[in-house]
Amino acid sequence: MNKHIDVKNSRANDAGLAKNTQIELDSNCISMVADAVGTPFYCYSPEVIAQAYEELSTALSPVGASVCYAVKANGNLSILQLLSRLGCGMDIVSGGEMERALEAGVPASRIIFSGVGKSPREIARALTEGVHQINVESPAEFHLVADIAASLGLRAPVALRVNPDVDAQTHAKISTGKKGDKFGVALGDVAGLFEAAAGRAEIEMVGLAVHIGSQILDLSPYRRAYGVLADLVRDLRTQGHAVPRLDLGGGIGIAYGDQGAPSVAELAAIIAETVGGLGCALTVEPGRWLVGRAGALVTTVLYTKEAGERTLAIVDAGMNDLVRPALYGAVHPLGVVRSARGGEGQSYGVVGPVCESSDIFGVYDDLPQLAAGDLVAFLCAGAYSASMASTYNARDLVPEVFVSNGRFRIVRRRQTTRELMALEKDTVWQDVESGPAPENRKGIA
Structure with a gap:
């Protein structure tokens, strides 16, 4: 039988989830999607x-x-x-x-x-x-x-x-x-x-x-x-x-x-x-209300490290992919998709790779011992998540996937930095028929 994702809340939200508040994710299926698509990615039911x-x-x-x-x-x-x-x-x-x-x-x-x-x-x-x-x-x-x-x-x-x-x-x-x-x-x-x-x-x-x-x-x-x-x-x-x-x-x-x-x-x-x-x-x-509970952001643990009295798990999703924690102080429930070491009782500050101190998703208790390559998912991420994502730090725009009955379909492919750079190449100067005098055009080479 397939194992469903073990859900953990942050201490900011206390313990336990209200009934029917998030997508029920099949960990085996999500793990296979991660191997096929790469992380981070959004998945929806x-x-x-x-x-x-x-x-x-x-x-x-x-x-x-x-x-x-x-x-x-x-x-x-x-x-x-x-x-x-x-x-x-x-x-x-x-x-x-x-x-x-x-x-x-x-x-x-x-x-x-x-x-x-x-x-x-x-x-x-x-x-x-x-x-x-x-x-x-x-x-x-x-x-x-x-x-x-x-x-x-x-x-x-x-x-x-x-x-x-x-x-x-x-x-x-x-x-x-x-x-x-x-x-x-x-x-x-x-x-x-x-x-x-x-x-x-x-x-x-x-x-x-x-x-x-x-x-x-x-x-x-x-x-x-x-x-x-x-x-x-x-x-x-x-x-x-x-x-x-x-x-x-x-x-x-x-x-x-x-x-x-x-x-x-x-x-x-x-x-x-x-x-x-x-x-x-x-x-x-x-x-x-229609889509929030249907989505999750799946991400891979890159490293763990000690930072003072706190243990950090650094994941490959960042605030550019899910900005709600940085913008609103929101904390999403965390689901453990795949953990190599198992166990429980560990506490981690889960953070992203973006070069901002605000790139932190929350502090989560009672997790298994995390290591590089483990998969976790931020749940209740179907609303105001992918729609607010950006390419800050020249990071690829996260893909989106439908998951249903053991199948998946990419519903928005990953937008790469190389594709975005194409929008900035081969531009040409154009004459402006009217406008400020040359001496007032500050900053124009």
Whole structure:
């Protein structure tokens, strides 16, 4: 019988994992994939993604809410194709994400374009493609969308993303719904923009949107935010404005350690109690919840060394491959895939090779004695992991692999430094017709 990966938590997350918080990895299969592909690499279980979508869809069915996946969590084409086949729409925040969704076969009619800084080119492309709606986040963007739609002879389906001034009680860098955050239209500006829309034939005001943050574990902020939204809908309707749709955003968290994970059934109940009776078409936009638990970053131990009172295990994955620990202080559960020496009770600081002191993944207890060549995996790494990877230190961009029923398929090949250098070769100087005087062109040879 194949041995499943032995999971260890860091002391930052205490001991033990909440049930069903990560992909169940077959150590023999992952070990063979590592030998074939090389480490580090991301692997995903399409079955875990499909199960998450079905669980969420079932929970939301009583309130009639549709699901649009937040592409920023992981934009791999194979993941987008899988979710699209299941009937999932897409929530995008850039023109590049729109290109990915369209390439994956997602109909434009199932795409919602969010984001605080859409360019004129991105807005024009979204309108031309016929996206389901554009979530506008400022009065200036509202007028730009209207002008572009008028120039194209099109009518823009617009929802106003409101800022409800609700603290999501999550990490400060992923909280998006408080007054002073860059996201959303201030509540005091909403009625005026609905009035402005009534005077512009090129704008179809289709509703309101809200998104208060990511990795939300306590669901009470949703109740407050949706309550603000419900009051706003009622106020707008008394002023004669139709509000046919509500985009409720995403952000529901997963358990990375033993802190527990929120229930999607509880989220559905909150939706029903706050906005369920308004007669609006409802949409939710999860990202991490659908794919986070389905992925792992597999890496090889390169060396062990003593550093003061701590023993370090230096692995071949770095902060460029998985930046969440350095950026957010996140700690991913660690799975032992292959260990030559065995045993238990060892404590290691697991670090990467990048030339930064912040390139540390965590301190993990109760590990076997690690040695060069052993394989470990950072779990719950399906979201905001590969999508945030870089080539810092001129390191290859990590590949991604689907693993299913004893088979694997590379869904993004490793991008090598040699391939990237090709983008920098054979460039030519071009004349600039106008610009600063030569003496002002500092730094130009």
